[in-house]
Amino acid sequence: MSTAVRSVQHQILGYTDEVTAVVKSLTDPDGCGALIIGAAGIGKTTMMNTALARLDKETPVLRFRGSETLRDRDLGILEILLSQSGSATTVGAGAALSAIGRALSMRYSDSVPIVLIDNANLVDATSLSVLTQLAVAGRTKLLIAAESIRPPIDLATSLWLSGGLIRVDLSGLDEATVAALAETSGSRPFEERSVTRLHAQTGGNPLLLSHVLFNHDHLRTTDRILWNIDPELRPVLEMVAMTGAVHYETLLQLCSADGLDSLVDAGIIRMSRGRHAAVKIVEPVIAAALKSQVRPSHSLSLWKGLSDVVDIDSMDGPALFGYLSWGLSLGFDQPADKILAAVAWANREGNYSGAAELADCSREHSDELLLETVRAQQGSGNIRAARRAFDSILDRVEQRWTEMSPELLSRAATMDMRLTDPREPDRLRIGWLREHLDASSDRGRFDVTIARFDLKGGRFAEAIERAERVYRDHSCLTRHRLRACAVLGTASVLTGNVETGLKFIEQAELMFGLPGMTSLEREDSAPQFFIARYTAGDWDRARAALSWTEARTWKNVSPMLSGFVGALIDLRTGHPARALAVLEKITTTREDIGYVGINAAMDFARALLGDAVPKESPRRSSQPPVGDDYSYWVEFESSLFQLQTLALTKPDEAADRLYTLGVTARSTGAATLAASAWLEATCLGHRAALVELGGAAAEIDGRPGRLAGIVAAAMTDGSPSALIEAGRGASEYGAVVLCSALAKLAQSRAVDAHDQQAAKDARILIGNSLRAIRFSASGPRLPAVLSDLERQLVDGIMAGRSSQELGAMQHLSARTIEWHLSRIYRRLHVANRRELREVIASWEDRP
Incomplete structure (x- = not known):
């Protein structure tokens, strides 16, 4: 029986996203390299070798490995290098730094070498310090693998905290x-x-x-599996491993159907359905093991054997891509039209690095392939290379655009938008092509991409107009109408038409399951699903938006992106400890995230937890957006987090700036965003913000509109009871921090009015809110915030014992017991034994 399991590509030898991030860090002229953390046997060495294999073959690599013998010897791993440079191995760190720096400059005058340090936990601190300083000076790139960040790895950790190194944490199999x-x-x-x-x-x-x-x-398990394979079938499996997929009809010319069926029964291969069914190896670890054992001479023999029977005209998808990539790597020229088809397929599937590599290996320079190269480089995040290739496209368009197909012109115009900052529409260079597009598919592609461009740039009215034109035109391609529907949904929610916007989002989600969707639909629509539901306060569905998309496209959403959006929801719903734990692990940034947003969210989380935010705390480097990475929504959310953090220490200044933030958002038409800023300013006592909030509440529907209306009415009324009801409304909405602010204001006014019942209700609401913030699921629990004695006293209270009984058990007076209980009450934000019992009981009921 075969066992169907989820691909382990990301856990074992594949580590696709992680390898890509490491390669990017090693090729980034401003970066210092990568720090890889993982337990022994998790695949760190394999991952580093895979990343290095993707670099230019001329890139020099110096390899070092720590050991128990070298750990206690200063400059132990550098002894050979020092000897080669003519220096003694007993010199100090400063002299070693100078000597090795000179040696590297002389040996690699035209390039920057990569220093690979495996088993770095067993490297002496002096060696690691020297190599780290060389990396900071730009003399080397570091690629470090270690089991933990304990000393001496903390020397490299400082580089990670300053943004010089990226950190990649490897986890095990599921x-x-x-x-x-x-x-x-x-x-x-x-x-x-x-x-x-x-x-x-x-x-x-x-x-x-x-x-x-x-x-x-x-x-090894892989060896056991491979040794049990019929020797006559092994070459067939090796071919499948080298290409990634082979058509079933092709393999039937190399082995019997019974042989293939036996591999299926053993769970080693699987076959897709339909015409030209493709055969793939089930487990990437098996495929990787097979590929690693194929020597170059044998690889050439295998490829020739496959090429003798393959029908390249009938090949498509992964089978064509793998076959062409393999052949080109061996030096065999391939048909230009097939290379274009394979690169286009890889781009549609989101395999941008593979598409770029295949295009680079080709000697073809057709307009279509050059445009696919632009898409591949842009999708890989290599904006400089994408712009260089796009400049060549522009030259060709200017010289002979009348000879080009409308589809090519339309796609070229959309790439212009994807390589331009959305805040600067005047910098678009070939927008004039829109007038020369006649086919609805070409116009739809152009219009929906510029609608997305406008949405990211904060031009919401234009985005809605253009997106609606595509969505209502049923002659446009379905995938273009899907993207338009997603843009319409998000723009509608942001501008106050929340319920209408969510209906558009639901419609887009339904369309997402239709055939013909590509990587562009996933990349463009998935963030809109999240932003719309997040802004609308639909927290559960916002959290599930990216996972939902992944399940319907069989694509893996970046864990960084999933983690970031989950952290945003946790912050808005009062779980800063859980949010902070996620944000601190984010080592890379992608579209619609940005380090500015990460830093602002982290500061707010720390402030809510009562941690000081140092003025010069280590922060991730925030680079200007490249291509179309800028997002008005991200910029607004980042500003909102920053001002909420400021409000905890300088409320008056924060209130004025929050009011201004809302006014700016309102000028773009983003009424829902403006209301969120005015709502915060109103709770800080800003009168003008209260007036604006009341007006905005009348324009906004859905949950955000109701919350704005409740708060505006309560702040206008000013009574403790109205503020308490508004706090409860905020709690039901999920805005725990806002609930706490309203409850504190209600308590203050209740005390002034000598309203004991309102003061008590407000205090309970404050306690509930603060406990949710301070003691969330992944935050500190009872054992972490109470001493052994205090926990014993809590157990006694839960058992119904009096202070005298507790004193007798602890050999303390009843008065001392009451003093300890008062400390517990303050720490857990309760007023008496009854509330303490309710809180502890609610915690014990949690899963």
Whole structure:
């Protein structure tokens, strides 16, 4: 029986996103390299070698590896390099830095070498300090692998905190993959353990799994699988591994149908359905193991054997892409039209790095392939290369645009928008082509892309007009109408038509499941699904938006993007500890995130938790947006977080700036965003913001409009009871921080009015809010905030014991017990034993 499991490409030898991030860091002229953290056996070395294999072959690499022997010897790993430079190995750190710097300059005068340090936890601190200083000076790039950030790795960690290094944390296999490997092993230890227990015992670590499953046998799972394969079928599997996919009809010319069926039954390969069914290896780890064992001479023999029977005219998709990539890597020229088809397929699938590599290997320079190269480089984040290629496109358009197809011109115009800052529409260079597009598919492509461009630039009226034109035109392609529907939904929510906007989003989500969608639909629409629901206060569906998209496209959403949007929701719903834990792990940034937003969110989370935000705290470097990475929504959210942080220390200044932020947002038509800023300013006592908030509440529908109306009415009324009701409304909305602010204001006014009941209700509301903020699911729990004695007293209160009984048990007076209880009350934001029991009971009920 075969076992269907989720791809482990990201956990074992693939690590696609992580490898791409490392390659980008090593090629970034302003970066220092990458720090890779993971347990032993997790695949750090394999990942580093994979990343280096993607670099220019001329890039010099110096390899070092730590060991127990070298750890206690100053400059231990640099001894050979020092000797080669003519220096003694007993020199100090400063002399070693100078000597090695001179040696590297002489040896690599025209390039910057990469210094690979494996097993870095076993490297002496002096060596690591010297290499780190060389990286800071731009003399080297660092590629460091370590099991933890304990000393001496903390020397490199400082570079990460300052934005010089990126940090990549590798995790183990998931339970589904552990189950598949365990079942394949047929080992007795697995039969005696559940998958969950096995996963918990090993943490998904492949090395530990091999020890558990094979009783410390050094034979790997992959070897066991491959050794059981019929020798006559192994070349077939090697061909599939080298290409990634081969058509079933092609393989039938190389082996029997029964042989392929036996591989399917063994769970080694799977076949797609339909015409030209493709055969793929189920587990990437098996494919990687096969590829690593194929020598160059054997690779040439395999390719020739496959090329003798393949029908290239019938090939498409992954089979065509893999076949052409393999052939070009061996020096065999391939048909230009097939290269274009393969690159276009890779771009549609979001495999931008693969598309760029295939295009670079080709000797073709057609207009169509050059445009696909622009798309691949832009999708990979290599904006400089994309712009260079696009400049060539522009030259050709200016010289002979009348000879080009309307589709090519339309696509060229859309790439112009994707390479231009959305705040500067005047810098678009070939927008004039719109007048020469006659086909609805070409006009739709142009109009929906510029609608997205306008949305990101904060020109909401223009975005709505253009997007609606595409959405209402049923002669436009479905995928263009989907993107238009998503833009319409987000723009409508931001401008106050929340309920209408959410209907557009629901419609776009329905369209998302239709055939024919490409990577552009995923990249353009998925963020809109989140932004619309987040702004509308639909927290659960906002959190699920990216996962929902991934499930319907079989694409992997960036964990960084998923983590960031989840952290935003946690901040808005009163879980700063959980948000901060996620934000501190984000090491890369992509479209619609930006380090400015990450830094602002982190500062606000720290401030809510009572942590001071240092003026010169280590921060991730915030580079200006490149291409169309700028987003008005991200800029607004970042400003809002910054001013909310300021409000905790300088409320008057923050109130004025929040009011101005709202006015600016209102001038763009973003009424919902403006109301969120005025709402914060109103709670800080800003009268003009209160007036504006009341007017905006009448224009905005949905949950944001109702919340704005409740708060505006309560602040206008000013009574404690009205403010308490507004606080409860904010709590129901999920705005826990706002609820706390309203409750504090209500308590103050209730005390002034000698309204004991209102003061009590406000105090309870404050306590509930502060506990939600300070003691969220991933924040500090009861054992972390109370001492052993205090926890024993809480247990006694829960058991119904009096202060005298507790004093007798602890050998303390009843008065001392009451003093300790008062400290507990203050720390947990409760007033008496009843409230304490309610709080502890509610915590114990949590899963």
